[in-house]
Amino acid sequence: MKIALVSEHASPLVAVGGVDSGGQNVYVAHVARQLQRAGHQVDVFTRRDRALLPPISLNEGVRVVHVPAGPPMQLPKEMVLPHMPAFTEFLVDFCRKETPAYDVVHANFFMSGMAALEVKDALRLPLVMTFHGLGRVRRAHQGVNDGFADERIAIEDRLVRRADCLVAESPADEADLIEQYHADPSRIALVAAGFDPDLFFPGDRAEARTRLGWPRDEFAVLQAARLVPRKGIDDLVRAVGILQARHGVKAHLYLAGGDAETPNEIATPEIGRLRGVAHRCGIEERVTFVGRRNPVQLRELYRAANVFATTPWYEAFGMTTVEAMACATPVIGSDTGGLRHTVRHGETGWLVPPRDATAIAERLLQLHADPQRARAMGEAGRVRAQTYFTWRRIGLELEDLYARVAKLGGLRRAGAADNSHDGAMRAFG
Numbered sequence: 001m002k003i004a005l006v007s008e009h010a011s012p013l014v015a016v017g018g019v020d021s022g023g024q025n026v027y028v029a030h031v032a033r034q035l036q037r038a039g040h041q042v043d044v045f046t047r048r049d050r051a052l053l054p055p056i057s058l059n060e061g062v063r064v065v066h067v068p069a070g071p072p073m074q075l076p077k078e079m080v081l082p083h084m085p086a087f088t089e090f091l092v093d094f095c096r097k098e099t100p101a102y103d104v105v106h107a108n109f110f111m112s113g114m115a116a117l118e119v120k121d122a123l124r125l126p127l128v129m130t131f132h133g134l135g136r137v138r139r140a141h142q143g144v145n146d147g148f149a150d151e152r153i154a155i156e157d158r159l160v161r162r163a164d165c166l167v168a169e170s171p172a173d174e175a176d177l178i179e180q181y182h183a184d185p186s187r188i189a190l191v192a193a194g195f196d197p198d199l200f201f202p203g204d205r206a207e208a209r210t211r212l213g214w215p216r217d218e219f220a221v222l223q224a225a226r227l228v229p230r231k232g233i234d235d236l237v238r239a240v241g242i243l244q245a246r247h248g249v250k251a252h253l254y255l256a257g258g259d260a261e262t263p264n265e266i267a268t269p270e271i272g273r274l275r276g277v278a279h280r281c282g283i284e285e286r287v288t289f290v291g292r293r294n295p296v297q298l299r300e301l302y303r304a305a306n307v308f309a310t311t312p313w314y315e316a317f318g319m320t321t322v323e324a325m326a327c328a329t330p331v332i333g334s335d336t337g338g339l340r341h342t343v344r345h346g347e348t349g350w351l352v353p354p355r356d357a358t359a360i361a362e363r364l365l366q367l368h369a370d371p372q373r374a375r376a377m378g379e380a381g382r383v384r385a386q387t388y389f390t391w392r393r394i395g396l397e398l399e400d401l402y403a404r405v406a407k408l409g410g411l412r413r414a415g416a417a418d419n420s421h422d423g424a425m426r427a428f429g
Helices: 023-037 081-097 110-123 135-145 151-162 171-181 205-212 233-247 270-281 295-304 319-326 357-369 371-388 391-413
Strands: 002-006 041-047 056-059 062-067 104-108 127-130 165-168 188-190 219-224 251-256 287-291 307-310 331-334 349-352
Touching: 002 023, 002 110, 023 041, 023 062, 023 104, 023 319, 023 391, 041 081, 062 081, 081 110, 104 110, 104 391, 110 127, 110 151, 127 151, 127 391, 135 151, 135 171, 151 171, 165 171, 165 391, 171 188, 205 295, 219 233, 219 295, 219 319, 219 357, 233 251, 233 270, 233 357, 251 295, 270 287, 295 319, 307 319, 307 357, 319 331, 319 371, 331 357, 349 357, 357 371
Parallel strands: 002 041, 002 104, 041 062, 104 127, 127 165, 165 188, 219 251, 219 307, 251 287, 307 331, 331 349
Antiparallel strands: 056 062
16 A cells, blocks of 8 residues: 655654654554554655755655645644644645555644545545544643643544544543544544554663662652653652652652753753652652653663653553563553553552552552562563554554555445435444
8 A cells, every 4th residue: 555644743853852853653554554564555645844944854764745734844833823824835735746646644733634634635645634632522621721722622522423434542532533523433443552662672771770870778669751741640640759758668750751861941941840849859869860862771771770660641542551561660550541541550560649648659569569569560561562653563454454544445435335425434433
């Protein structure tokens, strides 16, 4: 097949960890790579965000098309929407001129979807849609701090009605599509995100700590995420403070992520706010900002930690959780969104209510007090990650999905299917 992946603000070439670079960048990069390895031709369309980028880059056999739309510089994703008409015009023109034609278009995020929908209409190509987070869910948690215009929700409503298949990354994501967007369940496919088993696997904790310069005997808690308020990192800081004040356990919290390899408050303003929280909790010296790290460096961090904790207000999937599990590290995660799917409560770790520092502290205390159980949870997590969440498995599931969508799309273009309703796909429930 010839496949177009559209990812307007999340380039597969960008280092992750910044405010607008995270799971979607990793998702698009690995999906493209797996499909290319399976013998398909894959093009990724992303907004040109640097002046010196060529029109097209080649990345492990995948073409990355840098779409000229807006200034050639990095923009917060909340500021990209006004430039989407130019993105859309370029995308439609590029796809129209391609020979052979694309078999399927897979849009990632709502802005990519609005552009890909024009391709669907102009060229009668089937559209697969992954939202990587929904506007109504975001608005419910962030309220007035949500930087996206109200138009986002109207665009998502239209995409839910008209996309040929909606990809949900977890059962919670699927439920949100049905309950909040009235999506047709028969047009939803449940396909998770994943991890690379060649990158993330267990290793010796003591050796990892030696390489990192961490004390051998400390109780180390790790979080790796974009440093933004909705990730709930301040609750984790407070939990470490509670652990010390109420239980006398002096844990050390390592925070990986941010917009620079050397952490600083200018590049990543959230660092300043979190340092303030740590200071008020009396644990400023026990919170270390690690900075942005590449996958190999992250693997070392996962191996060195006693526990990986991720406590966002909401999360569509939670890719770092699976990476930590793959390294046999027990996980504490918020009982929300996709984390309910990845973390098996009481088996691979614990689920805690969002925004509940006391609950986090209690679970940290349990893992600290029972190292044998922590090791068993880590091993159970490794098995679960290897069984269900490798990128190879995810690639195979998407490959099968694309083939079915492309086949039905071909029938529709040939006039053999009912064209009276855009919701033509009925094979994904």
